[in-house]
Amino acid sequence: MRPNHNVFPRDASARSRFASKERRASNQVVFITGASKRLGREIALFFANHGMRTALHYRHSKKEALQLAEQINRARPGTARAFQADLNDVRQIKKIVAEAGEYFKKIDILINNASIYEKNQFGKTTLDDWDRHLNANLRAPFFLAQEVIPWMKKEGQIINIADWAGLRPYADFIPYCVSKAGLLCLNTALAKALAPRIRVNAILPGPILLPEKSSPRFKQAVIEATPLKRIGAPKDIVKAVAFLVESGSFMTGAQISVDGGRLIA
Ligand SMILES: NC(=O)c1ccc[n+]([C@@H]2O[C@H](COP(=O)([O-])OP(=O)(O)OC[C@H]3O[C@@H](n4cnc5c(N)ncnc54)[C@H](OP(=O)(O)O)[C@@H]3O)[C@@H](O)[C@H]2O)c1
Numbered sequence: 491m492r493p494n495h496n497v498f499p500r501d502a503s504a505r506s507r508f509a510s511k512e513r514r515a516s517n518q519v520v521f522i523t524g525a526s527k528r529l530g531r532e533i534a535l536f537f538a539n540h541g542m543r544t545a546l547h548y549r550h551s552k553k554e555a556l557q558l559a560e561q562i563n564r565a566r567p568g569t570a571r572a573f574q575a576d577l578n579d580v581r582q583i584k585k586i587v588a589e590a591g592e593y594f595k596k597i598d599i600l601i602n603n604a605s606i607y608e609k610n611q612f613g614k615t616t617l618d619d620w621d622r623h624l625n626a627n628l629r630a631p632f633f634l635a636q637e638v639i640p641w642m643k644k645e646g647q648i649i650n651i652a653d654w655a656g657l658r659p660y661a662d663f664i665p666y667c668v669s670k671a672g673l674l675c676l677n678t679a680l681a682k683a684l685a686p687r688i689r690v691n692a693i694l695p696g697p698i699l700l701p702e703k704s705s706p707r708f709k710q711a712v713i714e715a716t717p718l719k720r721i722g723a724p725k726d727i728v729k730a731v732a733f734l735v736e737s738g739s740f741m742t743g744a745q746i747s748v749d750g751g752r753l754i755a
Contacts, residue, residue: 696749
């Protein structure tokens with residue numbers, strides 16, 4: 491099933507439920523990294539659909555990020571804005587967090603979603619392969635958290651989008667898997683450092699959106715390796731984000747697997 495991209499629900503009772511949720515949430519500001527496409531875009535639309543304001547980070551996907559901001563602003567003017575940065579550069583992280591904080595006057599929720607995922611054969615992995623994964627997937631979430639915290643005026647939340655493969659690594663993706671394992675450690679450490687004011691939790695997706703050039707054979711092999719015998723949908727991750735935000739008030743330092751059972755296979 492395709493996720494719902496409408497910013498407002500059509501039927502009257504859904505609109506009224508939406509309106510009351512919207513009133514509660516309307517002041518909240520969410521900063522989402524890698525928000526222009528794929529899972530980040532779905533997460534951003536979830537927050538926009540719930541009346542929250544969204545800071546949409548992108549790196550190269552400017553067109554998609556601006557279109558998303560425009561789509562959200564058409565329904566609710568001034569509630570979304572795109573911010574460009576290469577997260578491998580800590581100075582750019584500081585710059586966009588300051589820009590988003592000044593624009594929205596606060597940040598309530600940080601979603602560390604952006605990441606790179608590349609195959610790196612052992613024996614042929616370069617220093618650059620290692621640094622790009624560790625910098626984008628681990629160093630950036632740490633510095634994003636450090637920059638965002640002063641903008642979290644009262645309570646706040648950080649959600650780290652990790653990977654089940656951070657706990658059960660693939661041999662051909664060592665820099666990626668190590669970066670996600672480090673992100674899980676960062677999740678625990680930040681949860682301790684920032685309690686009781688700020689909750690920090692991780693979601694560990696399994697196969698949801700395969701890399702764009704995946705072959706039908708690869709897809710079938712992934713399905714076979716997944717106990718629930720299917721690929722997940724972006725809405726499965728969005729529901730986990732929604733659960734943490736709406737119902738997770740006694741949760742911090744948690745790791746939620748949404749992986750079709752990959753972790754236990
Ligand atoms: N897709 C899955 O099935 C799956 C499975 C397990 C875990 N996950 C995790 O879920 C999250 C989202 O997955 P996804 O597949 O939707 O992600 P994705 O498409 O691989 O990447 C999301 C975005 O990250 C941004 N990005 C990458 N390197 C960056 C850098 N150095 N600086 C700034 N932005 C950078 C890119 O933004 P631009 O396009 O603007 O350059 C990209 O669009 C990731 O953390 C991923 O590890 C996904």
